[in-house]
Amino acid sequence: xxxxxxxxxxxxxxxxxxxxxxxxxxxxxxxxxxxxxxxxxxxxxxxxxxxxxxxxxxxxxxxxxxxxxxxxxxxxxxxxxxxxxxxxxxxxxxxxxxxxxxxxxxxxxxxxxxxxxxxxxxxxxxxxxxxxxxxxxxxxxxxxxxxxxxxxxxxxxxxxxxxxxxxxxxxxxxxxxxxxxxxxxxxxxxxxxxxxxxxxxxxxxxxxxxxxxxxxxxxxxxxxxxxxxxxxxxxxxxxxxxxxxxxxxxxxxxxxxxxxxxxxxxxxxxxxxxxxxxxxxxxxxxxxxxxxxxxxxxxxxxxxxxxxxxxxxxxxxxxxxxxxxxxxxxxxxxxxxxxxxxxxxxxxxxxxxxxxxxxxxxxxxxxxxxxxxxxxxxxxxxxxxxxxxxxxxxxxxxxxxxxxxxxxxxxxxxxxxxxxxxxxxxxxxxxxxxxxxxxxxxxxxxxxxxxxxxxxxxxxxxxxxxxxxxxxxxxxxxxxxxxxxxxx
Amino acid sequence: xxxxxxxxxxxxxxxxxxxxxxxxxxxxxxxxxxxxxxxxxxxxxxxxxxxxxxxxxxxxxxxxxxxxxxxxxxxxxxxxxxxxxxxxxxxxxxxxx
Ligand SMILES: NC(=O)CC[C@H](N)C(=O)O
Numbered sequence: 001x002x003x004x005x006x007x008x009x010x011x012x013x014x015x016x017x018x019x020x021x022x023x024x025x026x027x028x029x030x031x032x033x034x035x036x037x038x039x040x041x042x043x044x045x046x047x048x049x050x051x052x053x054x055x056x057x058x059x060x061x062x063x064x065x066x067x068x069x070x071x072x073x074x075x076x077x078x079x080x081x082x083x084x085x086x087x088x089x090x091x092x093x094x095x096x097x098x099x100x101x102x103x104x105x106x107x108x109x110x111x112x113x114x115x116x117x118x119x120x121x122x123x124x125x126x127x128x129x130x131x132x133x134x135x136x137x138x139x140x141x142x143x144x145x146x147x148x149x150x151x152x153x154x155x156x157x158x159x160x161x162x163x164x165x166x167x168x169x170x171x172x173x174x175x176x177x178x179x180x181x182x183x184x185x186x187x188x189x190x191x192x193x194x195x196x197x198x199x200x201x202x203x204x205x206x207x208x209x210x211x212x213x214x215x216x217x218x219x220x221x222x223x224x225x226x227x228x229x230x231x232x233x234x235x236x237x238x239x240x241x242x243x244x245x246x247x248x249x250x251x252x253x254x255x256x257x258x259x260x261x262x263x264x265x266x267x268x269x270x271x272x273x274x275x276x277x278x279x280x281x282x283x284x285x286x287x288x289x290x291x292x293x294x295x296x297x298x299x300x301x302x303x304x305x306x307x308x309x310x311x312x313x314x315x316x317x318x319x320x321x322x323x324x325x326x327x328x329x330x331x332x333x334x335x336x337x338x339x340x341x342x343x344x345x346x347x348x349x350x351x352x353x354x355x356x357x358x359x360x361x362x363x364x365x366x367x368x369x370x371x372x373x374x375x376x377x378x379x380x381x382x383x384x385x386x387x388x389x390x391x392x393x394x395x396x397x398x399x400x401x402x403x404x405x406x407x408x409x410x411x412x413x414x415x416x417x418x419x420x421x422x423x424x425x426x427x428x429x430x431x432x433x434x435x436x437x438x439x440x441x442x443x444x445x446x447x448x449x450x451x452x453x454x455x456x457x458x459x460x461x462x463x464x465x466x467x468x469x470x471x472x473x474x475x476x477x478x479x480x481x482x483x484x485x486x487x488x
Numbered sequence: 489x490x491x492x493x494x495x496x497x498x499x500x501x502x503x504x505x506x507x508x509x510x511x512x513x514x515x516x517x518x519x520x521x522x523x524x525x526x527x528x529x530x531x532x533x534x535x536x537x538x539x540x541x542x543x544x545x546x547x548x549x550x551x552x553x554x555x556x557x558x559x560x561x562x563x564x565x566x567x568x569x570x571x572x573x574x575x576x577x578x579x580x581x582x583x584x585x
Contacts, residue, residue, distance in 0.1 A: 102563040195543055209542045238549040239542070308526045319503060326504070329576055333569035343579050345506035357505060361496065361515055362522060364503040375526060380539030382532050387540055420521050436543030461543075 105202020122157030152182030177429025184454020195436030199234035251465035258292035263397035280445030319363025404454030
C-alpha cells in the first residue's frame with residue numbers, strides 16, 4: 001500500500017515502529033504532489049528541499065536513538081495565514097506576497113518542537129475572507145471531487161490537499177466556517193476548537209473575537225491526534241484559556257452513545273437546503289439514534305440573524321486589524337507617491353484585492369460616527385441573542401447536529417460576482433463562531449452528482465471530547481471515509 | 489439605507505484606501521445590498537440586551553514585567569520594503585516652509 005494512503009495515526013504508528021523512514025515519507029508525498037498539484041493547486045508554497053533535508057537529518061538522528069514524538073516526521077500542510085519562520089506566509093495576498101515571518105506562530109512552534117515535517121503552505125481566500133478560494137491573489141484551488149467546483153474556503157487549499165492526499169493532515173483557520181465548510185465540500189474532517197483552546201499568536205488576524213486555528217484531517221481520530229498537539233494555554237495570546245488539555249484520543253474509546261442527548265434545530269432544515277443534503281443529514285441523525293443517542297428537536301430562533309451579525313462584527317474587526325498594512329515596515333509598498341497620505345492610500349489600493357477592500361469599507365462604515373450604534377451596537381446585541389440560544393439549547397441537549405452547509409460544493413464562478421450570495425452560503429457555520437463553541441464537520445454521504453456532503457456537530461464550550469467521541473462513533477459505523485476522489 | 493458614491497469616497501478616505509471610479513460605483517451598489525440584509529437585524533428586539541464583544545468574559549490578563557529576548561533589528565528589518573542602514577525609509581511627513 002502506498003504511504004500516502006495511511007491516516008496520520010497509522011503513519012505515526014508505522015514511523016514509530018521504524019517501518020518507514022522520514023525520507024521515504026517525504027519522497028512519497030512530494031511525488032504525489034508533483035502528480036496531482038497541477039490539477040488541484042492547493043499550495044502557494046512548497047517546501048520540498050527543506051523537508052527532504054530535514055527528513056535526512058531526522059533519519060540519521062533516529063538511527064542513533066529511536067525516540068519519537070507523536071508528530072515526528074509527519075508531513076503536514078499549513079494554511080498560508082499562519083506564520084512560519086523563514087517560510088513565506090502570504091495570506092494569498094499581494095500585500096504579503098514577499099513576507100517571510102521572523103517568528104513562528106505558537107501552533108507552529110509546538111509542531112516544530114515535535115519535529116513535524118512542513119510540506120508547504122496552502123492557498124486561501126485573501127486574508128481568509130471568502131468561501132471558495134476564488135479570492136486568492138494567486139488563483140483558486142480546485143475541488144478534488146470535481147475540478148470544476150470550488151474546494152470551499154477560506155481554508156480551501158488545506159482541505160483540497162488533505163482530500164487529494166497531498167499531505168497527511170493540515171491546519172486551517174475558522175472565523176465563520178473556514179475549516180468546516182471546505183472540509184464538508186472536500187469530504188474530509190474539519191474541527192473548529194472552542195474559542196480560546198488554541199493559541200492565535202502568529203495567525204494573521206482577521207476577526208480576533210472569532211478566529212480559531214484547527215485541524216483538517218482524513219478522519220476523526222486524526223483530528224483528535226492533531227488537536228492534542230496544538231491545544232493549550234499560551235501567554236502570548238491573552239484570549240487563550242488556562243486549563244488542562246484533556247486526552248482527546250482516549251475520549252474516542254467509548255463508542256456507545258447512550259446517555260447522550262442530541263438536538264436537531266428546526267431552523268437548519270428550511271427550503272434553502274439542497275434535498276440531497278437534507279436526506280443525507282437525516283439519515284446520519286438516524287444512525288446517531290441507532291448508536292444509542294437520544295435525538296430531539298430543538299430551536300435556535302436567532303439563526304437567521306447570524307450572517308448579518310457576522311458581516312458587521314467580522315468586517316469591523318477586520319477593518320481595524322488590517323490597518324497595520326500601511327507599507328512601512330513590511331509588506332507591499334506602492335511606488336512613486338507624492339506624500340504620506342497618497343503613500344498609504346495607493347499602497348492599500350494596490351496591495352489588497354476586491355473582497356478585502358469591500359470588507360474594509362463595510363467595517364469602516366459600520367464603525368463610523370453616526371452609524372456605530374445602528375450597526376455595530378445592534379449586531380453586538382443580537383450576537384448576545386445568538387449566544388443565549390445555545391445556552392438554552394445546551395441545557396436540554398449535549399450536542400447539536402446540523403448540515404455543515406446548505407448545498408454541496410458549487411461551481412467555480414457561480415457566486416463570485418455576487419458577494420451577498422456568497423456570504424449567505426455560510427449560514428450554518430457562522431453562529432458557532434459568534435458563540436465561541438467547538439464544532440466538527442465530517443462526511444455523511446454524497447450528492448447525486450457525486451459531491452461530498454458534510455455533517456456538523458456542535459458541542460458545549462471546551463467539550464471537544466464529547467464532540468469527537470460522537471463524531472468518531474458515527475464515522476466508524478459508516479463507510480463514507482473510504483471513498484476517494486477521482487481528481488477529474 | 490442607500491450608500492452613495494460620496495459615502496464610498498468618504499469611507500475610503502477614513503480607511504486610507506484609494507478607490508477608482510469603477511470601484512466607487514460597484515462598492516456603492518454592493519454595500520447598499522449588504523446593508524439592506526444587515527437591516528433585517530432590526531426585527532430582533534434587543535432592548536435591555538447587553539452587547540457581546542467577546543465570548544471569553546472580559547478579564548484583565550497581567551504578568552510580571554520582565555526583560556525577555558525580542559527580535560534583533562536585523563530580523564525586524566528583513567521584510568522592510570525600503571531600508572537604509574538600521575532604519576525603515578519612509579516618506580517625509582513635515583512640509584518644508
Ligand atoms: N475565515 C473564515 O472563516 C471565513 C468565513 C466566511 N466565509 C467569510 O468569508 O468571512
